[in-house]
Amino acid sequence: MIVVEGDFDPITETELHAVKQLHLNTREDVFLQVNEKKTVLDYELRLKLVKLACKPYRHLQLIVGYCGKIIDFSSYQEDEKEVRRGIFRNAAYGTRKYIFQNGLYFKETVEALCTPQRYEHSIRVAETARRIAIAQHVDAKLAYQAGLLHDITKAISKEDGAKIINVYRPEWLNCSEKIWHSYTAVIWMKQNMGFYDETILHAIEHHTLGDGNGKLCRIIYIADKIEPGRGYDTFKHMQLACHDLRACSDLIHEESTEYRKNKESVHE
Numbered sequence: 490m491i492v493v494e495g496d497f498d499p500i501t502e503t504e505l506h507a508v509k510q511l512h513l514n515t516r517e518d519v520f521l522q523v524n525e526k527k528t529v530l531d532y533e534l535r536l537k538l539v540k541l542a543c544k545p546y547r548h549l550q551l552i553v554g555y556c557g558k559i560i561d562f563s564s565y566q567e568d569e570k571e572v573r574r575g576i577f578r579n580a581a582y583g584t585r586k587y588i589f590q591n592g593l594y595f596k597e598t599v600e601a602l603c604t605p606q607r608y609e610h611s612i613r614v615a616e617t618a619r620r621i622a623i624a625q626h627v628d629a630k631l632a633y634q635a636g637l638l639h640d641i642t643k644a645i646s647k648e649d650g651a652k653i654i655n656v657y658r659p660e661w662l663n664c665s666e667k668i669w670h671s672y673t674a675v676i677w678m679k680q681n682m683g684f685y686d687e688t689i690l691h692a693i694e695h696h697t698l699g700d701g702n703g704k705l706c707r708i709i710y711i712a713d714k715i716e717p718g719r720g721y722d723t724f725k726h727m728q729l730a731c732h733d734l735r736a737c738s739d740l741i742h743e744e745s746t747e748y749r750k751n752k753e754s755v756h757e
Contacts, residue, residue, distance in 0.1 A: 495562030498528040520552035542581035574601040578683040618712035624731035642673040668697040
């Protein structure tokens with residue numbers, strides 16, 4: 490038998506292809522062993538992902554505690570790092586659904602793509618969204634994930650944003666570039682993460698203007714505007730959001746409109 494060992498944080502499609510190739514070349518069963526050193530995911534979770542990846546292939550199996558001759562797979566750490574930076578399409582196919590459902594590496598993705606300040610903002614939006622969702626009997630996990638991911642393309646350049654908008658939503662070129670990230674995020678998530686949860690994507694696409702449909706859309710719009718790092722007292726907004734999403738959304742929209750009018754009048 491052949492035993493390979495690595496971090497598998499997570500196991501990638503490249504690694505899976507390599508172990509399958511070992512089996513084809515040697516006609517021996519290949520066993521994967523997850524090392525126990527500290528990584529992003531704990532040992533038990535990494536074991537689970539390797540099991541899911543190997544499940545369709547009877548000549549590939551998980552092994553634990555093997556002490557014989559081992560092939561070191563640490564050379565694939567860069568591939569694994571790419572997945573942890575949001576390129577989920579590089580994760581082993583059998584693991585992707587589990588990664589999405591449980592939000593694995595979502596924080597790592599946001600941290601890699603955002604400035605430290607934007608990352609902290611995203612965490613606060615996610616936590617605020619979860620609190621509102623619980624009060625409104627909406628899926629708190631979806632609310633947290635949407636809040637976490639809503640600004641992931643905020644840091645891309647105006648030029649890169651314009652290229653994406655020009656291809657996929659050219660009519661948005663007439664809108665302020667400040668809202669482009671709400672759509673470029675959707676494109677980035679589909680292309681790189683392989684993420685197609687339409688409920689979350691819809692909420693992210695409409696989080697800047699608050700013009701989407703459904704409770705999750707309103708929750709993310711509100712949470713983005715009232716998260717505690719905004720620097721003003723939002724207690725009344727939070728109380729209202731927990732009781733009446735539409736009323737809170739309307740109030741925030743009115744206040745935002747008034748704020749922009751006052752700001753424009755100052756500059757005239």
